[in-house]
Amino acid sequence: RNDTFQRILNALQVARNFRPPPKPTPMPSPVPTENPTQGMPTTGFPTTLDPPTDPPTFTASPTTLQGRPPDEAVIAAEEKLSRSEARFAELVLRSEHPSGESWPSYLYTFRGFQSALGKMTSGVGPGEKNFFYVGDGYSSNSVEYGLVNIAAFVAQGVVQSIQVDACDENNW
Numbered sequence: 001r002n003d004t005f006q007r008i009l010n011a012l013q014v015a016r017n018f019r020p021p022p023k024p025t026p027m028p029s030p031v032p033t034e035n036p037t038q039g040m041p042t043t044g045f046p047t048t049l050d051p052p053t054d055p056p057t058f059t060a061s062p063t064t065l066q067g068r069p070p071d072e073a074v075i076a077a078e079e080k081l082s083r084s085e086a087r088f089a090e091l092v093l094r095s096e097h098p099s100g101e102s103w104p105s106y107l108y109t110f111r112g113f114q115s116a117l118g119k120m121t122s123g124v125g126p127g128e129k130n131f132f133y134v135g136d137g138y139s140s141n142s143v144e145y146g147l148v149n150i151a152a153f154v155a156q157g158v159v160q161s162i163q164v165d166a167c168d169e170n171n172w
Helices: 002-017 071-083 085-091 110-122 142-160
Strands: 094-096 102-104
Touching: 071 085, 071 110, 071 142, 085 110
Parallel strands: none
Antiparallel strands: 094 102
């Protein structure tokens, strides 16, 4: 009996500390209450801007590469990725189990990722006209640009699909 009484007291304690949510903000009136007034101008004449002194300069961005990426860039990116396969699977290809634990994804694997990336850089299958950028193959930081692009793509994939092991479009 004492346990039951204690549970009731605990329940009352929660009820005693309950605070109702704040009242909602009232909706604005549908019609303005006063007519707008015309303010006094702060200057006697409009401000004019001087024309630019130099024309803007244009530089080629690293993603202006069109067509299939060079073999050197593809091979370098694949080598870097294959050296980190275990870490990639351990940290990225994880899904959230309904219990809240993080488990290895049963839909997404490193080999599947490698296969899809290979298709998107080779021009076979869905990558016939649209290629995945993995670097230009000749600049000093080409591999890093490619890996950053891969990381951005995979991060989007984790948020959209991998963390919930979904293969269909999510409509949240």
